[in-house]
Amino acid sequence: MGCVGRGREIFFTPKPRDDNLFGRNKELEKLLSYLHDGVWVAVLGPRMVGKTSLAKSAVRRYVQDKNSMGIYINVASCGSFGEFSRKVVDSIETAFKAMKSQRRLKSISLGVYISDPGGILKTGIQFNVDFERGRSAVRNFVSAVNSLPPDTVIILDEIQEVRNRKDILLRSLWEIYNERPDLRIIFTGSYSGVLKALFTAGKKEAMFGRPPEQLVLSPWPVKTAEEYLLKGFEKCGIEYGHSEIADAIMTLGTLPGWLTLYGYKRCRGEPHERAKRLVRDEAVLKAKKELMNYVSTRTEPYKTIKLLKSLSEGPKRWSELKAVSRLSEPALSEVLEQLTEELGVLKKNELNRANVTYEFVNELYREAAKYLSTAEIEKR
Ligand SMILES: Nc1ncnc2c1ncn2[C@@H]1O[C@H](COP(=O)(O)OP(=O)(O)O)[C@@H](O)[C@H]1O
Ligand SMILES: [Mg+2]
Incomplete structure:
Protein backbone atom coordinates (compact mmCIF):
# COMPACT_ATOMS: atom_id res chain seq x y z
CA MET A 1 0.00 0.00 0.00
CA GLY A 2 2.88 2.44 0.48
CA CYS A 3 3.08 5.39 2.85
CA VAL A 4 -0.16 6.99 1.92
CA GLY A 5 -2.32 5.12 4.36
CA ARG A 6 -5.77 6.61 4.59
CA GLY A 7 -5.92 9.50 7.03
CA ARG A 8 -2.24 9.15 7.78
CA GLU A 9 0.31 11.83 7.08
CA ILE A 10 2.92 11.08 4.49
CA PHE A 11 6.25 10.59 6.20
CA PHE A 12 8.68 10.86 3.30
CA THR A 13 7.72 13.84 1.15
CA PRO A 14 9.85 14.44 -1.91
CA LYS A 15 8.98 18.17 -1.89
CA PRO A 16 9.95 20.98 0.46
CA ARG A 17 7.74 20.80 3.55
CA ASP A 18 6.59 23.38 6.06
CA ASP A 19 5.72 21.14 8.97
CA ASN A 20 6.90 18.09 10.91
CA LEU A 21 10.59 18.58 10.29
CA PHE A 22 12.69 15.72 11.59
CA GLY A 23 15.78 16.45 13.67
CA ARG A 24 15.81 20.20 13.22
CA LEU A 217 22.41 23.96 7.96
CA SER A 218 24.58 20.85 7.94
CA PRO A 219 23.80 17.33 6.86
CA TRP A 220 22.35 15.22 9.68
CA PRO A 221 24.56 13.26 12.08
CA VAL A 222 24.51 9.57 11.08
CA LYS A 223 22.41 8.71 14.12
CA THR A 224 19.66 11.15 13.16
CA ALA A 225 19.71 9.81 9.61
CA GLU A 226 19.28 6.25 10.90
CA GLU A 227 16.43 7.24 13.19
CA TYR A 228 14.73 9.06 10.35
CA LEU A 229 14.75 6.09 7.99
CA LEU A 230 13.80 3.70 10.77
CA LYS A 231 10.84 5.78 11.85
CA GLY A 232 9.64 6.23 8.29
CA PHE A 233 9.90 2.52 7.50
CA GLU A 234 7.95 1.67 10.65
CA LYS A 235 5.29 4.18 9.71
CA CYS A 236 4.73 2.89 6.22
CA GLY A 237 5.06 -0.68 7.43
CA ILE A 238 7.52 -2.08 4.91
CA GLU A 239 9.91 -4.91 5.58
CA TYR A 240 13.54 -3.89 5.74
CA GLY A 241 16.88 -5.06 7.00
CA HIS A 242 19.00 -2.99 9.37
CA SER A 243 22.01 -3.35 7.12
CA GLU A 244 20.01 -1.66 4.37
CA ILE A 245 19.67 1.49 6.41
CA ALA A 246 23.41 1.59 7.05
CA ASP A 247 24.11 0.88 3.39
CA ALA A 248 21.77 3.61 2.17
CA ILE A 249 23.44 6.14 4.45
CA MET A 250 26.89 5.03 3.40
CA THR A 251 26.05 5.48 -0.28
CA LEU A 252 23.80 8.52 -0.13
CA GLY A 253 25.25 10.42 2.82
CA THR A 254 23.10 12.15 5.40
CA LEU A 255 21.49 15.00 3.47
CA PRO A 256 17.77 14.88 4.40
CA GLY A 257 16.72 15.36 0.78
CA TRP A 258 18.37 12.26 -0.68
CA LEU A 259 17.35 10.10 2.27
CA THR A 260 13.79 11.34 1.91
CA LEU A 261 13.72 10.36 -1.74
CA TYR A 262 15.18 6.95 -0.91
CA GLY A 263 12.62 6.45 1.87
CA TYR A 264 9.83 7.54 -0.42
CA LYS A 265 10.80 4.97 -3.03
CA ARG A 266 11.11 2.22 -0.40
CA CYS A 267 7.67 3.03 0.95
CA ARG A 268 6.33 2.81 -2.59
CA GLY A 269 7.62 -0.73 -2.78
CA GLU A 270 11.03 -0.43 -4.44
CA PRO A 271 13.58 -2.89 -3.05
CA HIS A 272 16.65 -1.49 -1.33
CA GLU A 273 19.24 -1.92 -4.09
CA ARG A 274 17.04 -0.41 -6.75
CA ALA A 275 15.87 2.54 -4.61
CA LYS A 276 19.45 3.25 -3.63
CA ARG A 277 20.70 3.12 -7.20
CA LEU A 278 17.93 5.37 -8.53
CA VAL A 279 18.54 8.02 -5.89
CA ARG A 280 22.28 7.79 -6.24
CA ASP A 281 22.10 8.22 -10.02
CA GLU A 282 19.91 11.27 -9.61
CA ALA A 283 22.16 12.76 -6.95
CA VAL A 284 25.27 12.22 -9.06
CA LEU A 285 23.57 13.79 -12.07
CA LYS A 286 22.63 16.87 -10.03
CA ALA A 287 26.14 17.10 -8.63
CA LYS A 288 27.58 16.86 -12.11
CA LYS A 289 25.36 19.69 -13.33
CA GLU A 290 26.39 21.82 -10.42
CA LEU A 291 30.07 21.20 -11.14
CA MET A 292 29.61 21.92 -14.87
CA ASN A 293 27.81 25.17 -14.04
CA TYR A 294 30.72 26.19 -11.95
CA VAL A 295 33.27 25.16 -14.57
CA SER A 296 31.50 27.25 -17.19
CA THR A 297 31.89 30.40 -15.07
CA ARG A 298 35.66 30.04 -15.16
CA THR A 299 37.96 31.60 -17.75
CA GLU A 300 39.97 28.38 -17.92
CA PRO A 301 37.31 25.67 -17.94
CA TYR A 302 39.56 22.90 -19.29
CA LYS A 303 42.11 23.34 -16.55
CA THR A 304 39.33 23.46 -13.99
CA ILE A 305 37.99 20.14 -15.26
CA LYS A 306 41.47 18.61 -15.01
CA LEU A 307 41.58 19.73 -11.40
CA LEU A 308 38.18 18.26 -10.56
CA LYS A 309 38.95 14.99 -12.27
CA SER A 310 42.13 14.69 -10.35
CA LEU A 311 40.23 15.22 -7.10
CA SER A 312 37.86 12.44 -8.10
CA GLU A 313 40.72 10.02 -7.43
CA GLY A 314 40.85 11.06 -3.76
CA PRO A 315 42.48 13.66 -1.50
CA LYS A 316 45.14 15.77 -3.25
CA ARG A 317 47.80 18.22 -2.19
CA TRP A 318 48.10 21.76 -3.53
CA SER A 319 51.28 20.94 -5.43
CA GLU A 320 49.69 17.91 -7.07
CA LEU A 321 46.67 19.94 -8.12
CA LYS A 322 48.87 22.66 -9.51
CA ALA A 323 50.88 20.21 -11.56
CA VAL A 324 47.85 18.39 -12.96
CA SER A 325 45.72 21.42 -13.75
CA ARG A 326 48.49 23.79 -14.84
CA LEU A 327 46.52 26.65 -13.33
CA SER A 328 48.54 29.64 -12.14
CA GLU A 329 48.96 29.93 -8.38
CA PRO A 330 46.46 32.77 -7.95
CA ALA A 331 43.91 31.01 -10.18
CA LEU A 332 44.36 27.74 -8.28
CA SER A 333 43.87 29.44 -4.91
CA GLU A 334 40.76 31.15 -6.18
CA VAL A 335 39.22 27.95 -7.59
CA LEU A 336 39.96 26.00 -4.42
CA GLU A 337 38.57 28.74 -2.24
CA GLN A 338 35.38 28.99 -4.29
CA LEU A 339 34.84 25.23 -4.32
CA THR A 340 35.43 25.02 -0.59
CA GLU A 341 33.89 28.17 0.86
CA GLU A 342 31.23 29.17 -1.62
CA LEU A 343 29.99 25.95 -3.16
CA GLY A 344 30.85 23.68 -0.28
CA VAL A 345 31.76 20.78 -2.57
CA LEU A 346 35.34 20.42 -1.34
CA LYS A 347 36.79 20.24 2.13
CA LYS A 348 40.26 21.13 3.25
CA ASN A 349 42.13 18.71 5.51
CA GLU A 350 44.83 20.48 7.44
CA LEU A 351 46.97 18.17 9.52
CA ASN A 352 49.61 20.85 9.80
CA ARG A 353 50.89 23.69 7.66
CA ALA A 354 53.02 21.45 5.51
CA ASN A 355 50.35 18.84 5.12
CA VAL A 356 47.18 20.20 3.53
CA THR A 357 44.94 18.21 1.22
CA TYR A 358 41.68 18.87 -0.56
CA GLU A 359 38.92 16.36 -1.23
CA PHE A 360 35.27 16.20 -2.17
CA VAL A 361 32.84 16.49 0.75
CA ASN A 362 31.07 13.28 -0.28
CA GLU A 363 31.12 10.34 -2.65
CA LEU A 364 28.38 11.79 -4.82
CA TYR A 365 30.52 14.73 -5.95
CA ARG A 366 33.55 12.49 -6.28
CA GLU A 367 31.59 10.18 -8.55
CA ALA A 368 30.17 13.12 -10.51
CA ALA A 369 33.64 14.53 -11.13
CA LYS A 370 34.74 11.26 -12.77
CA TYR A 371 32.23 11.84 -15.53
CA LEU A 372 33.05 15.44 -16.32
CA SER A 373 34.13 15.88 -19.89
CA THR A 374 35.59 18.69 -21.89
CA ALA A 375 33.21 17.82 -24.72
CA GLU A 376 30.41 19.34 -22.67
CA ILE A 377 32.11 22.70 -22.53
CA GLU A 378 32.14 22.77 -26.31
CA LYS A 379 28.43 22.05 -26.40
CA ARG A 380 27.70 25.13 -24.28
N1 LIG B 1 14.12 18.11 8.63
C1 LIG B 1 13.53 17.41 7.65
N2 LIG B 1 12.70 16.38 7.93
C2 LIG B 1 12.12 15.66 6.96
N3 LIG B 1 12.28 15.92 5.65
C3 LIG B 1 13.08 16.93 5.30
C4 LIG B 1 13.74 17.73 6.27
N4 LIG B 1 14.47 18.67 5.63
C5 LIG B 1 14.27 18.46 4.32
N5 LIG B 1 13.44 17.44 4.11
C6 LIG B 1 13.03 16.92 2.79
O1 LIG B 1 14.19 16.91 1.99
C7 LIG B 1 13.94 17.39 0.67
C8 LIG B 1 14.81 18.59 0.38
O2 LIG B 1 14.45 19.65 1.25
P1 LIG B 1 14.53 21.17 0.81
O3 LIG B 1 13.95 21.96 1.92
O4 LIG B 1 13.95 21.35 -0.55
O5 LIG B 1 16.13 21.37 0.77
P2 LIG B 1 16.99 22.59 0.15
O6 LIG B 1 16.09 23.78 0.06
O7 LIG B 1 18.12 22.78 1.11
O8 LIG B 1 17.48 22.10 -1.18
C9 LIG B 1 12.44 17.64 0.64
O9 LIG B 1 11.84 16.49 0.12
C10 LIG B 1 12.04 17.83 2.09
O10 LIG B 1 10.72 17.42 2.31
MG1 LIG C 1 15.52 24.88 -1.56
Missing part, protein backbone atom coordinates in the same frame (compact mmCIF):
# COMPACT_ATOMS: atom_id res chain seq x y z
CA ASN A 25 14.34 21.48 16.49
CA LYS A 26 17.36 23.53 17.45
CA GLU A 27 17.60 25.15 14.05
CA LEU A 28 13.87 25.87 13.94
CA GLU A 29 13.92 27.52 17.37
CA LYS A 30 16.91 29.58 16.35
CA LEU A 31 15.31 30.80 13.15
CA LEU A 32 12.09 31.62 15.01
CA SER A 33 13.99 33.62 17.58
CA TYR A 34 15.67 35.60 14.82
CA LEU A 35 12.26 36.36 13.37
CA HIS A 36 10.94 37.45 16.75
CA ASP A 37 13.98 39.68 17.15
CA GLY A 38 13.14 41.32 13.85
CA VAL A 39 16.42 40.58 12.11
CA TRP A 40 17.03 39.43 8.57
CA VAL A 41 18.45 35.95 8.20
CA ALA A 42 20.30 33.95 5.57
CA VAL A 43 19.71 30.20 5.70
CA LEU A 44 22.74 28.61 4.09
CA GLY A 45 23.88 25.14 3.20
CA PRO A 46 24.19 22.63 0.37
CA ARG A 47 21.29 21.57 -1.84
CA MET A 48 19.00 19.01 -0.21
CA VAL A 49 20.00 19.92 3.31
CA GLY A 50 16.52 21.32 4.01
CA LYS A 51 16.88 25.11 3.70
CA THR A 52 13.55 25.73 2.00
CA SER A 53 11.73 23.43 4.41
CA LEU A 54 13.27 25.09 7.45
CA ALA A 55 12.47 28.60 6.22
CA LYS A 56 8.87 27.67 5.38
CA SER A 57 8.32 25.88 8.68
CA ALA A 58 9.62 28.82 10.70
CA VAL A 59 7.52 31.30 8.77
CA ARG A 60 4.38 29.21 9.07
CA ARG A 61 4.83 29.08 12.84
CA TYR A 62 5.85 32.72 13.17
CA VAL A 63 2.82 33.90 11.24
CA GLN A 64 0.54 31.91 13.52
CA ASP A 65 2.12 33.40 16.64
CA LYS A 66 2.25 36.94 15.37
CA ASN A 67 -0.93 37.15 13.35
CA SER A 68 0.94 38.38 10.34
CA MET A 69 1.64 37.27 6.79
CA GLY A 70 4.40 35.25 5.21
CA ILE A 71 5.21 35.06 1.54
CA TYR A 72 7.53 32.53 -0.06
CA ILE A 73 9.03 33.43 -3.42
CA ASN A 74 11.41 31.16 -5.31
CA VAL A 75 13.58 33.30 -7.55
CA ALA A 76 15.70 30.46 -8.94
CA SER A 77 14.69 31.27 -12.52
CA CYS A 78 15.61 34.94 -12.22
CA GLY A 79 19.09 35.51 -13.57
CA SER A 80 18.85 39.29 -13.68
CA PHE A 81 17.54 41.98 -11.39
CA GLY A 82 14.85 42.85 -13.95
CA GLU A 83 13.49 39.29 -13.89
CA PHE A 84 13.79 39.18 -10.13
CA SER A 85 11.81 42.40 -9.73
CA ARG A 86 9.08 41.18 -12.09
CA LYS A 87 8.85 37.87 -10.25
CA VAL A 88 8.48 39.54 -6.86
CA VAL A 89 5.90 42.05 -8.13
CA ASP A 90 3.88 39.31 -9.86
CA SER A 91 4.06 37.07 -6.82
CA ILE A 92 2.83 39.73 -4.43
CA GLU A 93 0.03 40.62 -6.85
CA THR A 94 -1.01 36.98 -7.19
CA ALA A 95 -0.91 36.54 -3.43
CA PHE A 96 -3.19 39.54 -2.88
CA LYS A 97 -5.66 38.37 -5.50
CA ALA A 98 -5.81 34.93 -3.93
CA MET A 99 -6.33 36.47 -0.51
CA LYS A 100 -9.15 38.73 -1.65
CA SER A 101 -10.99 35.95 -3.40
CA GLN A 102 -10.04 33.47 -0.64
CA ARG A 103 -8.66 31.03 -3.16
CA ARG A 104 -5.85 28.65 -2.40
CA LEU A 105 -2.65 29.19 -4.32
CA LYS A 106 -1.33 26.30 -6.32
CA SER A 107 2.23 27.12 -7.14
CA ILE A 108 5.58 25.66 -6.25
CA SER A 109 7.45 28.91 -6.62
CA LEU A 110 5.03 30.98 -4.56
CA GLY A 111 3.49 30.33 -1.18
CA VAL A 112 1.48 32.44 1.21
CA TYR A 113 1.02 32.00 4.95
CA ILE A 114 -1.67 33.94 6.75
CA SER A 115 -3.02 33.27 10.22
CA ASP A 116 -6.15 35.36 9.90
CA PRO A 117 -7.02 36.64 6.41
CA GLY A 118 -10.16 38.36 7.68
CA GLY A 119 -8.13 40.28 10.23
CA ILE A 120 -5.62 41.40 7.66
CA LEU A 121 -8.39 42.43 5.26
CA LYS A 122 -10.04 44.44 8.02
CA THR A 123 -6.95 46.51 8.69
CA GLY A 124 -7.89 48.37 5.54
CA ILE A 125 -4.75 47.53 3.63
CA GLN A 126 -5.28 48.22 -0.02
CA PHE A 127 -3.65 45.16 -1.54
CA ASN A 128 -2.85 47.07 -4.64
CA VAL A 129 0.53 46.59 -6.12
CA ASP A 130 1.48 49.87 -7.62
CA PHE A 131 3.19 48.62 -10.76
CA GLU A 132 4.00 50.98 -13.59
CA ARG A 133 5.17 49.97 -16.98
CA GLY A 134 8.33 51.78 -17.91
CA ARG A 135 9.14 52.66 -14.34
CA SER A 136 12.45 51.27 -13.15
CA ALA A 137 12.64 47.72 -11.89
CA VAL A 138 13.92 49.06 -8.57
CA ARG A 139 10.89 51.32 -8.06
CA ASN A 140 8.47 48.56 -8.95
CA PHE A 141 10.18 46.12 -6.62
CA VAL A 142 10.33 48.56 -3.71
CA SER A 143 6.74 49.66 -4.06
CA ALA A 144 5.41 46.09 -4.33
CA VAL A 145 7.25 45.09 -1.17
CA ASN A 146 6.05 48.28 0.53
CA SER A 147 2.46 47.26 -0.10
CA LEU A 148 2.81 44.21 2.16
CA PRO A 149 0.98 44.28 5.52
CA PRO A 150 2.87 45.04 8.75
CA ASP A 151 5.27 42.41 10.07
CA THR A 152 5.24 40.37 6.88
CA VAL A 153 8.06 37.87 6.46
CA ILE A 154 9.37 37.35 2.95
CA ILE A 155 11.36 34.26 1.98
CA LEU A 156 13.53 34.88 -1.07
CA ASP A 157 14.60 31.38 -2.04
CA GLU A 158 17.60 30.60 -4.27
CA ILE A 159 18.66 34.25 -4.22
CA GLN A 160 22.16 33.32 -5.35
CA GLU A 161 20.80 32.79 -8.86
CA VAL A 162 20.28 36.54 -9.32
CA ARG A 163 23.70 37.18 -10.76
CA ASN A 164 23.18 40.10 -13.06
CA ARG A 165 23.23 43.50 -11.34
CA LYS A 166 23.77 42.40 -7.78
CA ASP A 167 24.63 46.01 -7.04
CA ILE A 168 21.07 47.10 -7.86
CA LEU A 169 19.60 44.17 -5.97
CA LEU A 170 21.56 45.12 -2.88
CA ARG A 171 20.68 48.78 -3.18
CA SER A 172 16.99 48.03 -3.40
CA LEU A 173 17.16 45.65 -0.44
CA TRP A 174 18.89 48.42 1.45
CA GLU A 175 15.98 50.70 0.65
CA ILE A 176 13.48 48.18 1.97
CA TYR A 177 15.59 47.67 5.06
CA ASN A 178 15.38 51.37 5.82
CA GLU A 179 11.81 52.04 4.81
CA ARG A 180 10.18 49.01 6.37
CA PRO A 181 11.89 48.07 9.61
CA ASP A 182 8.89 45.89 10.47
CA LEU A 183 9.48 43.51 7.53
CA ARG A 184 11.82 40.57 7.72
CA ILE A 185 13.51 38.84 4.86
CA ILE A 186 14.86 35.30 4.96
CA PHE A 187 17.34 34.60 2.18
CA THR A 188 18.20 31.08 1.27
CA GLY A 189 20.82 29.73 -1.01
CA SER A 190 24.35 28.56 -1.18
CA TYR A 191 26.99 30.84 0.22
CA SER A 192 27.95 32.60 -2.94
CA GLY A 193 27.49 35.65 -5.05
CA VAL A 194 24.67 37.77 -3.74
CA LEU A 195 24.74 36.31 -0.27
CA LYS A 196 28.42 36.81 0.07
CA ALA A 197 28.08 40.44 -0.97
CA LEU A 198 25.38 40.89 1.67
CA PHE A 199 27.80 39.81 4.33
CA THR A 200 30.89 41.60 3.20
CA ALA A 201 30.76 44.79 5.17
CA GLY A 202 33.13 47.51 4.16
CA LYS A 203 32.86 46.73 0.49
CA LYS A 204 31.17 49.31 -1.68
CA GLU A 205 28.20 47.14 -2.47
CA ALA A 206 27.71 45.71 1.00
CA MET A 207 24.39 47.00 2.16
CA PHE A 208 24.35 46.48 5.85
CA GLY A 209 26.13 48.02 8.72
CA ARG A 210 24.72 44.94 10.37
CA PRO A 211 24.65 42.02 7.96
CA PRO A 212 21.85 39.44 8.16
CA GLU A 213 22.28 36.67 10.68
CA GLN A 214 23.55 33.43 9.20
CA LEU A 215 22.07 30.08 9.95
CA VAL A 216 24.12 27.32 8.39
